[in-house]
Amino acid sequence: xxxxxxxxxxxxxxxxxxxxxxxxxxxxxxxxxxxxxxxxxxxxxxxxxxxxxxxxxxxxxxxxxxxxxxxxxxxxxxxxxxxxxxxxxxxxxxxxxxxxxxxxxxxxxxxxxxxxxxxxxxxxxxxxxxxxxxxxxxxxxxxxxxxxxxxxxxxxxxxxxxxxxxxxxxxxxxxxxxxxxxxxxxxxxxxxxxxxxxxxxxxxxxxxxxxxxxxxxxxxxxxxxxxxxxxxxxxxx
Ligand SMILES: [Zn+2]
Numbered sequence: 001x002x003x004x005x006x007x008x009x010x011x012x013x014x015x016x017x018x019x020x021x022x023x024x025x026x027x028x029x030x031x032x033x034x035x036x037x038x039x040x041x042x043x044x045x046x047x048x049x050x051x052x053x054x055x056x057x058x059x060x061x062x063x064x065x066x067x068x069x070x071x072x073x074x075x076x077x078x079x080x081x082x083x084x085x086x087x088x089x090x091x092x093x094x095x096x097x098x099x100x101x102x103x104x105x106x107x108x109x110x111x112x113x114x115x116x117x118x119x120x121x122x123x124x125x126x127x128x129x130x131x132x133x134x135x136x137x138x139x140x141x142x143x144x145x146x147x148x149x150x151x152x153x154x155x156x157x158x159x160x161x162x163x164x165x166x167x168x169x170x171x172x173x174x175x176x177x178x179x180x181x182x183x184x185x186x187x188x189x190x191x192x193x194x195x196x197x198x199x200x201x202x203x204x205x206x207x208x209x210x211x212x213x214x215x216x217x218x219x220x221x222x223x224x225x226x227x228x229x230x231x232x233x234x235x236x237x
Pocket of ligand 1: 139
């Protein structure tokens with residue numbers, strides 16, 4: 001197995017073909033990008049817990065065979081989970097028998113713990129949504145990241161959570177924002193860009209950082225409203 005930091009590396013397409021087993025090559029963020037700071041702790045192993053369907057305050061209704069056809073194979077879906085008004089615009093979800101039997105619980109996971117190298121772990125820490133799927137040593141294949149939790153936690157792989165207690169040997173994430181702001185400040189200063197508005201560089205840096213944060217927040221709020229996830233995945237073939 002090898003690593004590349006080039007998303008256009010021709011070996012990536014070739015090396016991610018096999019459905020089982022590890023890929024020959026994985027994409028990671030460059031050292032420079034990782035050095036900008038982590039927004040989640042660096043974690044090296046995850047557990048395959050499987051999927052979990054949440055009721056979200058909804059009700060389970062029978063799904064007539066005629067209607068089940070709309071979701072594909074009518075033998076596969078047996079019920080419909082109808083979400084409450086609060087989940088709108090989402091209406092609900094067709095359920096398989098296995099999903100009905102395991103509502104609110106993890107199921108289908110093999111329980112294996114998979115460990116990975118530092119570059120991959122740091123890529124997750126810098127950009128938790130970088131990968132859409134990850135390898136399970138127990139199943140010997142790649143599966144969606146939300147079937148896994150970080151070992152020793154309840155946090156799903158690929159999720160961003162407020163971390164109450166950061167590992168003692170790791171830098172806390174606000175240093176990322178601070179270092180970014182400092183660089184902007186220096187840049188404004190170097191190009192004398194504060195002259196245009198007669199505003200001190202540190203106030204301009206604060207303003208620009210605020211713009212970026214506001215943009216991120218707005219985009220996330222919009223995507224959440226539409227039930228979409230902001231995700232840029234490594235292409236899985
Ligand atoms: Zn597994």
